[in-house]
Amino acid sequence: MEQSRDGIVILDQTGQVIESSQRFADMIGHSLDSMTRLKVFDWENFFPPEQLLEMINRVNEKGDHFETTHLRSDGSTYDVEITTNAAWFDGQKHIFCICRDITERKQIEAEKENLQAQLIQAQKIESVGRLAGGVAHDFNNMLGIILGRLEFAMEKVHKNDSVHVDLKEIETAAKRSADITNQLLAFARKQPVSPRQLDLNDTVENMLNLMGRLIGEDIDLIWKPDGSLWSLKMDPSQIDQILANLCVNARDAITGVGSLTIETGKHSFDEKFCSEHPGFIPGDFVRLTISDTGCGMDKNTLDNIFEPFFTTKGVGHGTGLGLSTVYGIVKQNKGFIHVHSEPGQGTCFNIYLPRFKGQNKTSPTMTGEKAEKMV
Numbered sequence: 001m002e003q004s005r006d007g008i009v010i011l012d013q014t015g016q017v018i019e020s021s022q023r024f025a026d027m028i029g030h031s032l033d034s035m036t037r038l039k040v041f042d043w044e045n046f047f048p049p050e051q052l053l054e055m056i057n058r059v060n061e062k063g064d065h066f067e068t069t070h071l072r073s074d075g076s077t078y079d080v081e082i083t084t085n086a087a088w089f090d091g092q093k094h095i096f097c098i099c100r101d102i103t104e105r106k107q108i109e110a111e112k113e114n115l116q117a118q119l120i121q122a123q124k125i126e127s128v129g130r131l132a133g134g135v136a137h138d139f140n141n142m143l144g145i146i147l148g149r150l151e152f153a154m155e156k157v158h159k160n161d162s163v164h165v166d167l168k169e170i171e172t173a174a175k176r177s178a179d180i181t182n183q184l185l186a187f188a189r190k191q192p193v194s195p196r197q198l199d200l201n202d203t204v205e206n207m208l209n210l211m212g213r214l215i216g217e218d219i220d221l222i223w224k225p226d227g228s229l230w231s232l233k234m235d236p237s238q239i240d241q242i243l244a245n246l247c248v249n250a251r252d253a254i255t256g257v258g259s260l261t262i263e264t265g266k267h268s269f270d271e272k273f274c275s276e277h278p279g280f281i282p283g284d285f286v287r288l289t290i291s292d293t294g295c296g297m298d299k300n301t302l303d304n305i306f307e308p309f310f311t312t313k314g315v316g317h318g319t320g321l322g323l324s325t326v327y328g329i330v331k332q333n334k335g336f337i338h339v340h341s342e343p344g345q346g347t348c349f350n351i352y353l354p355r356f357k358g359q360n361k362t363s364p365t366m367t368g369e370k371a372e373k374m375v
Contacts, residue, residue, distance in 0.1 A: 007099040012092065013056060015040035015049075024099055027080075029073035045071040059086045059095050067102070078103045115278055143178050147171065195234045195333075197356055200264050200286055201225040203239045211243060211262075215251040220259040230266050230286050233356040238329045239288075245326050246290045246349055253294025253347065263289040267352065281336050285352035292348075297341040305339070326351075 001008045007024025009017060020035035028043045040056075041049050046068040055064070063085035069077045083098045150171050157164040204225070212221050243262070250260045265287040274280040297305070306327040326349075330337050334354050341347035 004098070007101075009035070009097050009099065011040055011056065011095040011097065013095075015052060015056060018094060027072075027078075027099065027101060028070055043070045043072075045069045045077050056095055059084050061086060070099070079106045111278075118278055140178065143174055146174050147178075150174065196236070197231050197233050197358065198236050198239075200229055200232055200239070200288060200353075203236050204243065204262060204264065204288070207240055207243050211247050211260075214244065214247050215260055218257045219251060219254055220257075222259055222261040224261065224263040226263075226265045228266075229264055230284065230355040231358075232286055232353055233358070234333045234353065238333070242288070242326050242329055242351065243290070245323065249323065250290065250292035250294060250347070253292055253296070255295065258293040260293075261289070261291045263287075263291075265289070266355070279336060279338060281352070284355035284357075285335065286355055288351040288353065290349045290351075291346060293346045296343045296345045296347055298343050302339060302341060306337075 001019075001021040002023075004021065004023065007027045008021040009024045010019045012018055017035050017038050017040075020032065022032050025032045025035050030038065040052055044052055047055065058064070063083060065081075065083050067079065067081050070080045071077055079102045081100045081102045085096045087094050087096060150167055154164060154167050154171070157167065204223070208221065208223060215221060247260060254260075266285065267287055268284050269277075269280050269282050271282050274282050305323050307324060327337065330351055330353070335352050338350045338352070339347065340350075
């Protein structure tokens, strides 16, 4: 018993401890001397007493094997795997229990399941992205023909003619459709872009007035720039798209008054950190954080938010392409997104974009009181 790496405890038919190894006493946090004063109910945390007694009575020479949780003397619990056998001494049934702490194994299994689920989700989004990109390209080509023919047709009809009015409505619908295909192309990372070196603070500041108008007067817009950001290299219009989509989403999540906070920062992640935090990528990144005090999201919603056409809004309110557009832009620029949200606790989007390591341009950034102003 004392040489075993597992804990061993011997019980009688009432669950009373007859003998225990030092290892098992250590596992449940009791002294070896006190073990014979304990019963199985003092540490068994999963099965109710009546069921435990039934299990003890059922144990025979062939034994049993199961997993459960045990309670330590300090109130904490741990996962344990138990193998039981019965033996008789002087006509009395004794239950031999070999107890193996499997807490670490359970954690590794949970991490593997989580990583597998993330991989499946990433593959699903990648497949949907390829499909969306192909459809969007073909649809864009057809829209080009439609808009070209419309232009010719409108030139042949007088502006006051009712047919011209109809053609104008068709043109408006076609242009809106073109906007949707552009969003799909952004998700599929096939949208044509013109990247250039930029300062994220400057780009965000140029959008603050527009953001204020988008979210309305009842929502406070709080701007917290980091005064020493690294440069980025990407199309500034893509930053505008990210901001517009996330701010509109935040606005729709807030009922009545609330606040929307936009922050910037910089972070470096090493291989060790990323191995312990699935979804993170090693390297130097500029961070754009957009958080709100809205209704928040449950786990099921979080698992689907970046899929095209997924929306929690009612029919006629939103296309379900806003967050998929954000996802596509970030991935196209070799970045990643981390989202935290709970029902009733608001939502926080952390977007990490790779640092541009070319020659740095210096540009003024706000510090001090101006660094935390309300717009």
